[in-house]
Amino acid sequence: MKLTMASSPHNHSHKSLNKLMLTVILACVPGFIAQLIFFGTGVLIQLLLALLTVSVAEAVIMRMRKRSAIAALNDGSAWLTGVLLALSIPPLAPWWIIVIGSVFAIVIVKQLYGGLGFNLFNPAMAAYVLLLVSFPVQMTAWLPATDLLAQPITFSQQLSVIFNGYTSAGFSVDQLRVGFDGMTMATPLDTVKTDIAHGLTISESMQSPVFNQWLGKGWGWVNLGFLIGGIYLIKSKVINWHIPVSFIAMLAICSGIGYIATPGTEPGVAFHLFSGATMLGAFFIATDPVSAATTNRGRLIYGALIGLLVYLIRTFGGFPDAVAFSVLLLNMAVPLIDYYTQPRTYGHGVKK
Amino acid sequence: MEKLIQQIKQGKVWPFPGGIHPPGQKAQSNTQAIKRLPLPEKLVVPLKQHIGANGQLIVDKGQSVLKGQALTKPVANWSVPVHAPTSGVIADICQMPSAHPSALPELSIIITPDGHDTWCELSPVTEPTTLSHEQLIDIIHNSGIAGMGGAGFPTYIKADSRKPIEFFIVNAVECEPYITADDVLMREHAEQIVKGIELMQQLLSPTLTIIGIEDNKPQAIAAMKQASQHNDKIIVQTVPTVYPSGGEKQLIQLLTDKEVPSGGIPADIGVLVQNVGTLFAIEQAVYQGKPLIERVVTVTGNTIHNAGNVWALLGTEIKHLLDCQGFSPVPQQRVVMGGPMMGFTLPTVRIGVVKTTNCILAPDHSELAEPGPEQACIRCSACADACPASLLPQQLQWFAKSKEYDKLKEYNLFDCIECGACAYVCPSEIPLVQYYRVAKVEIKEQQAEQVKAERAKERFELRKERLEREQEARQNRHKRKPAAAKSADEKQKVADALARVKKSDDKADNKSAVAAAIARAKAKKQTGELEPDNTAVAQERAARKEQARAYKAQKAESNENTNDTPADDKKAAVAAAIARAKAKKATKTESTETTDAPVDDKKAAVAAAIARAKAKKAAQNESNENTDAPADDKKAAVAAAIARAKAKKAAKENESQPTDEVTTESEPSQESEPAAHNAEDKKKAAVAAAIARAKAKKAAKENDSQPTDEVTTESELSQESEPVSRNAEDKKKAAVAAAIARAKAKKRQQEGSDQS
Numbered sequence A: 001m002k003l004t005m006a007s008s009p010h011n012h013s014h015k016s017l018n019k020l021m022l023t024v025i026l027a028c029v030p031g032f033i034a035q036l037i038f039f040g041t042g043v044l045i046q047l048l049l050a051l052l053t054v055s056v057a058e059a060v061i062m063r064m065r066k067r068s069a070i071a072a073l074n075d076g077s078a079w080l081t082g083v084l085l086a087l088s089i090p091p092l093a094p095w096w097i098i099v100i101g102s103v104f105a106i107v108i109v110k111q112l113y114g115g116l117g118f119n120l121f122n123p124a125m126a127a128y129v130l131l132l133v134s135f136p137v138q139m140t141a142w143l144p145a146t147d148l149l150a151q152p153i154t155f156s157q158q159l160s161v162i163f164n165g166y167t168s169a170g171f172s173v174d175q176l177r178v179g180f181d182g183m184t185m186a187t188p189l190d191t192v193k194t195d196i197a198h199g200l201t202i203s204e205s206m207q208s209p210v211f212n213q214w215l216g217k218g219w220g221w222v223n224l225g226f227l228i229g230g231i232y233l234i235k236s237k238v239i240n241w242h243i244p245v246s247f248i249a250m251l252a253i254c255s256g257i258g259y260i261a262t263p264g265t266e267p268g269v270a271f272h273l274f275s276g277a278t279m280l281g282a283f284f285i286a287t288d289p290v291s292a293a294t295t296n297r298g299r300l301i302y303g304a305l306i307g308l309l310v311y312l313i314r315t316f317g318g319f320p321d322a323v324a325f326s327v328l329l330l331n332m333a334v335p336l337i338d339y340y341t342q343p344r345t346y347g348h349g350v351k352k
Numbered sequence B: 001m002e003k004l005i006q007q008i009k010q011g012k013v014w015p016f017p018g019g020i021h022p023p024g025q026k027a028q029s030n031t032q033a034i035k036r037l038p039l040p041e042k043l044v045v046p047l048k049q050h051i052g053a054n055g056q057l058i059v060d061k062g063q064s065v066l067k068g069q070a071l072t073k074p075v076a077n078w079s080v081p082v083h084a085p086t087s088g089v090i091a092d093i094c095q096m097p098s099a100h101p102s103a104l105p106e107l108s109i110i111i112t113p114d115g116h117d118t119w120c121e122l123s124p125v126t127e128p129t130t131l132s133h134e135q136l137i138d139i140i141h142n143s144g145i146a147g148m149g150g151a152g153f154p155t156y157i158k159a160d161s162r163k164p165i166e167f168f169i170v171n172a173v174e175c176e177p178y179i180t181a182d183d184v185l186m187r188e189h190a191e192q193i194v195k196g197i198e199l200m201q202q203l204l205s206p207t208l209t210i211i212g213i214e215d216n217k218p219q220a221i222a223a224m225k226q227a228s229q230h231n232d233k234i235i236v237q238t239v240p241t242v243y244p245s246g247g248e249k250q251l252i253q254l255l256t257d258k259e260v261p262s263g264g265i266p267a268d269i270g271v272l273v274q275n276v277g278t279l280f281a282i283e284q285a286v287y288q289g290k291p292l293i294e295r296v297v298t299v300t301g302n303t304i305h306n307a308g309n310v311w312a313l314l315g316t317e318i319k320h321l322l323d324c325q326g327f328s329p330v331p332q333q334r335v336v337m338g339g340p341m342m343g344f345t346l347p348t349v350r351i352g353v354v355k356t357t358n359c360i361l362a363p364d365h366s367e368l369a370e371p372g373p374e375q376a377c378i379r380c381s382a383c384a385d386a387c388p389a390s391l392l393p394q395q396l397q398w399f400a401k402s403k404e405y406d407k408l409k410e411y412n413l414f415d416c417i418e419c420g421a422c423a424y425v426c427p428s429e430i431p432l433v434q435y436y437r438v439a440k441v442e443i444k445e446q447q448a449e450q451v452k453a454e455r456a457k458e459r460f461e462l463r464k465e466r467l468e469r470e471q472e473a474r475q476n477r478h479k480r481k482p483a484a485a486k487s488a489d490e491k492q493k494v495a496d497a498l499a500r501v502k503k504s505d506d507k508a509d510n511k512s513a514v515a516a517a518i519a520r521a522k523a524k525k526q527t528g529e530l531e532p533d534n535t536a537v538a539q540e541r542a543a544r545k546e547q548a549r550a551y552k553a554q555k556a557e558s559n560e561n562t563n564d565t566p567a568d569d570k571k572a573a574v575a576a577a578i579a580r581a582k583a584k585k586a587t588k589t590e591s592t593e594t595t596d597a598p599v600d601d602k603k604a605a606v607a608a609a610i611a612r613a614k615a616k617k618a619a620q621n622e623s624n625e626n627t628d629a630p631a632d633d634k635k636a637a638v639a640a641a642i643a644r645a646k647a648k649k650a651a652k653e654n655e656s657q658p659t660d661e662v663t664t665e666s667e668p669s670q671e672s673e674p675a676a677h678n679a680e681d682k683k684k685a686a687v688a689a690a691i692a693r694a695k696a697k698k699a700a701k702e703n704d705s706q707p708t709d710e711v712t713t714e715s716e717l718s719q720e721s722e723p724v725s726r727n728a729e730d731k732k733k734a735a736v737a738a739a740i741a742r743a744k745a746k747k748r749q750q751e752g753s754d755q756s
Helices: A017-027 A029-039 A042-064 A069-074 A077-088 A095-113 A123-134 A155-164 A188-197 A219-235 A242-261 A269-273 A278-285 A296-316 A323-340 B002-009 B133-142 B155-159 B181-204 B218-228 B248-256 B276-288 B318-325 B382-386 B393-401 B405-410 B421-425 B432-485 B489-509 B513-526 B532-559 B570-593 B601-623 B633-654 B658-672 B674-678 B682-704 B708-725 B728-755
Strands: B043-046 B088-097 B105-113 B167-171 B208-214 B234-239 B271-275 B294-300 B308-313 B359-361
Touching: A017 A029, A017 A077, A017 A219, A017 A278, A029 A042, A029 A077, A029 A219, A042 A069, A042 A077, A042 A095, A042 A155, A069 A077, A077 A095, A077 A123, A077 A278, A095 A123, A123 A323, A219 A278, A242 A269, A242 A278, A242 A296, A269 A278, A269 A296, A278 A296, A278 A323, A296 A323, B002 B208, B002 B234, B002 B248, B043 B088, B133 B155, B133 B181, B133 B276, B155 B181, B155 B271, B155 B276, B167 B181, B167 B248, B167 B276, B181 B208, B181 B218, B181 B271, B181 B276, B181 B294, B181 B308, B208 B218, B208 B248, B218 B234, B234 B248, B248 B271, B271 B276, B276 B294, B294 B318, B308 B318, B318 B359, B382 B393, B382 B421, B393 B405, B393 B432, B405 B432, B421 B432, B489 B532
Parallel strands: B167 B208, B167 B271, B208 B234, B294 B359
Antiparallel strands: B043 B105, B088 B105, B294 B308
């Protein structure tokens, strides 16, 4: 009888890259739905554009590298990159923004570094930063929550804005951003930053219609959606708790200290945690296994430092949000963190 | 310490990091009692079924053996005997594939059972407490007991631990999926196992004995608790079901919160671990007198119809086990010896059960899927989370792939127990353990190479040192001589001359020294009438004489007129010196003996020189014929001398044929030095030649007073000894010397003619 030889172990957990990536994409759904509700269907258009672009980019470059495009697409990592990028950019950004970002993320950030597992930086965040510094106008043109808009905006109008730059009625994104009061609306983070810079106090700034009590209208819900998805990821053991927890804890601590130290110019803990890309960053971006720290102690340090940088850049930096920059900066520190946070191997060192 | 024991007694366990929860699959095989199988048709008993050396064969092919009879006896350290599992005849003793991942052939005894299953005489001990420590160890040793949990470590070594044992741990965890051999053994034979434990307690006197059982074996836990309740030094500890809690190191950590130091053994921290199967075997060996000839094997997997545990005689082929339990193989069937996590696939089912075989797993593809293609590592570190040794499998994998052995060691590759937890959880299905195994082997090979290289280097350096010493000693010997000789310039010259003589002697040495001596004797006897075949010897002799003369001349020269010699032309100088010396001698002789000739030393010298020059010319002539000889400074001088001798001879002959001589002389001189001859008057030249001849005659006459044989030898041999002068350079020099001599001769001739 001919027997098949194999190396132990002979059984496997049936985990696969494909399942892992799809789980993460699935966990994005609550946040995505919140975006859809509060910021319009633009995000769906961006998502579809992103998926299409990353698929083509991945397939083409894999063919150029003489490898199986099917296998590469099948692992789902490119789609996840596309999804994260689509969720990060303003829903009504022109179509070429997401296309450039997706191609850059896949071709430059991921594949030129050697493909899956070899990229030093988080592809979605590197692409986001590229877009932000290259096209700051388009990349900061966030619409306020739809109920704040002077003109309600339909799906076809959003489609038209994304592809033509204007709605069928001839409104540009900037015109759409004008609220009831005729004021151009910014994101809550932007609003606070600008107001503080203009000498307003936080409570004055919070009078702005973009705020709903102490949270940005819509933004709180979006962050909550990502928080729920993140908890699901931890529950399903796709990610470890270390990075999101240390990230959020550090951001909370810093904003708490800031709030106590400089009352009146600090929006407070809840605002930081539920504004901008905090939850998306904590659970979906910083936890990208390829570019994050790999030891548990390292992950705590990595997450905490991202949290610290997010707070510092939001408070003192030139950009309203800081997750992308913080993640990229810490990506660079990962080898160092990993080296110095190796766990104590069994039987090594004195155990008391 | 007291606190620790207290905590243990309270049931506290200390979970180790990592670990996984693969599906247990134990229910397949643990529902039935252990079955006895019909005797197989043959048994293949390998001599080596444990870690350590083979026992020595004490049976022969064709011999009948009884059940339990020893087939080998222990010899070297760590050797453990094997016993006949049933009565029968030894059909063969040969190499058979072994129960090892490599299946490399191992010397095995093949027994054909006779079907009677007759025991040999057994000597059970009913009161082991009366036995001494040594006696008990001997029983364990001679019963062939080796660790039955998997490693096969000789039990008598462990039981004879020199280090104090605080905790004796009974490994009843059986954490590998599918395997239930220990589980059912405990259910059925808890009492015997506890007796085995008590024997170990007698040997080791530990403070506490802890039986560790996973909480998925409630029946076994109950049975063991029941059987051990009379002994308050035994506690049954229930541990959570986590793979690999049955790993020795992990179990120690789990039960005692202690860690075996890296590279150490459990006894280093006062802990000793034995498997329940081993303890049962100890009980059987002592109380029943039965050696280890059978064990419980779980035969399981979806392709087995009647999965369960069987008593398998050691040496039973796997095929027999599978056939007895009903086996329907699937395409690409795998048969695993051991569990799904650490077991190895068998290349054939014609392999015998050994002491460490706890499970035969024949899975189909639905329960244990074939591994998919290896995908890219995404650094998710699920492997690190699963690793029970807190290693970083992901980093190890990168280093193993890039063969960074130093890094692998830095990341403690050798603390990997190859449990397979990392590969089990890897979403990219990277065969991590395989990478580590290969890397470990490569590192071990590299280390062996390094040891070898270091030894070679050591040897080389010692040799170099020795050679240097010897060379220094040699140099010291040589240094003394030159130091003594350097005292005077003269001495130096003598040394030089000696060296030269020696050099030509070396040449001559090519011919037999004896032959040379004989030839010399002959030459003396024959006085000029040499036999043709003696030429070689004679030649050598002539050469020697010439050298001696050269030496003499040199000496004379250094004594009298060194200023005459052109410094840059040693050869010419030597030749000239020789000639001068000769001439002087000749003049002296002339002045003392001849009265009719005008006594003029100078003239005589000139004449001699002319003769010499002519001789050289003649030599040149001859040398044109053979131009292939190697250059040698001394030889030029020798040749010159020989040529001189020739010239003398020629001069003799010329008395009868003067015209011939002139012609022969003038022809070569025209060729070699046309300038010198162009201005010459032929007549004058002829006169000069005649005068030279006359002088040469005189010289020849003078030479005649010397032993005749010498002259003859010289003249006769001149042709053969010519080769030494064939060098082109020598020719030139000789030619120059000759020209000078000629010119001088002419001058003298003119003077002479004026006088006359």
